[in-house]
Every structure is written in structure tokens, then in C-alpha cells.
Amino acid sequence: MRRWLLWLPLAVFALVVVFAVRELRAPSDRTVYSAMVGKTVPEFRLEPIVKGKPGLGVADLKSGQPRLLNVFASWCVPCIAEAPQLMKLKAIGVPIDAVAIRDTGPAIAQFLARYGDPYQRIGDDRDSRVQLSLGSSGVPETFVIDGRGVVVKQHVGDIREDDVAALAQAWREAR
């Protein structure tokens, strides 16, 4: 029996320990990202959900001007947390459209009255069809879309204070 083979189990064990320690120190990213980044938004047309605000279609995202597409819902708590940041982006001059997931008109109207209304259009995505076709896996998510309807960037989760600059920058670069 070759002597060095005796050390093999110990070496394997050391390898497992190294792997475990590395994963514990920096847990792997479990976020589900969309594979649609870099691709054109698929065809869709959503009805309006609140009075006085138009619905949303693909044509609106191909207007020649880049914009944000916010996937949100009135029943989603992190959406409340990101509302002030969306208002900030609106104040800078970033046009924002929205897709409301599994929601109702009165609930959305109440949400906008309470937390501010940064949206130009809101589409009624009652069975998450458009959300699924965008590769979005939850609310809230925000997509930066260039003037030709191509997804440039995806932001998963609520927009925090320190995300605003990066999103504004991505929007500017998409022009």
C-alpha cells in the first residue's frame, strides 16, 4: 500500500472544511435574477387599474425614451418601503411605469394616496402573466428599459436609499 494514500481521507476532509467555511462566511446569493436582461420585452397589453391613469402596453416601453418599469402590489410591504425612493427618481425626471400584480383598483388608489404616486401608467396584471413573461420572481422588482424596449437592468427587491443613484445612472446611460 502506498503511504501517501493514507493521507487522502484527511485531504478530502480538509477540502470539505475549506468549502464549508467559505460558504458560511459568504452565503451564496439565492436571488432569482431574470434571464430577460439584454432581451426585448415580450408583447403584452394590460388594462388600466385606476381611474385617470392609462394601462400599459409594450408600445409604451418602445417610445424612444428609456424608463423604469416597477413591478409592485398594494399588498406588498417592501413596496411601501421603496415608495419614497421612487418619488425621488420621479423628481429627478425618470419616467416610471408600473405593473400591479394580483391587485384591485380601490386597493391601488388607496396605496397611491397614502404613499405617493410616481407612475405615469399602471397595468393591471391580475394573474401575474406579464410578471412571469418578464422573468420577475416577486414584488417589488424594477426594470430599466431603454427606448427600444430592451431590458437593460433588473433590480430585485425594494429600492433602498443607496440604490437610487445606480438606477438613475443606468437610466441615463440607456439614453
Place this chain on the structure above:
Amino acid sequence: MGWFVGLAIWAWLAWACLGNASPLAAQTRPPADYANVQLRDPAQEAQAAALMATLRCLVCQGQSIADSDADMAGDMRALVRRRVAAGESAEEVRDWLIARYGDYVTYDPPVSAVTLPLWLTPLVLLAIGLWIARASFRRRRGHE
């Protein structure tokens, strides 16, 4: 004494029902058509059901959409049934979802450079096992 126990049980039942009613009331929309309703054609339903068992629920990551009660899983089941009913094959629906979410969405990932070790490792381990067994059998024979 008996009437008191009966009353307590009734009170508990009323409380349990009310307690269960509130999450339902909190839902903003009823489940989509086809989320919990089977397709009419049994062959199509079987095809859709087999596919749903291999698709990951994206908000509850450890479950398939067939097992999950999440709203989004319901919407994904509706999507699968709708597309199968429209004549798409299970393979086409799966590819549509992979184009949007990557291989992560399926529990039956295609063979690629990343997944190859998953398929090869058992074979390699088996080969090592056979090699060790052969060596130890040979040694034992040598002793006798």
C-alpha cells in the same frame, strides 16, 4: 358539566373558523382560472401535471409549483395549463420558462458544463469503489 364542554368546543370552533377566515380576506384576488382547476382533456392534464411537478416555485424556492400554495405558484400552474391547453408541448412551456428564469426554474436541469459533474460524479465514485474493492479482494486472496 357536559354542556360546558360542548360550549367550549363550539367556542373554539368559532374562533378557529374566524382565525382561518382572515388570511383569505387578506387576498386581493381570487386564484387565476386553472390555478386549482384541472384541464378537461385528461391527456393534456397529465402532461401539465407532470411538468408542474418539475418546476420550481420561485417565491418558495424549495417546493415545486404543484406542491405550493403561494399565489405565484398558482399563477404559474395557470400559465402551464393555459399553454398546454393552447396546444404547446410540455417541452415548449419548459423552454419558455427557462428563457425567462434560467435553468434554476426546473428541477430537471439539462446537461451543461455546470451540471455535468452532477451526472458524472456518481459514475466516478462507483469506479473508485470498484477499484478499492478489487484491491482489497486481491490482498485477501494473497494472504490465504
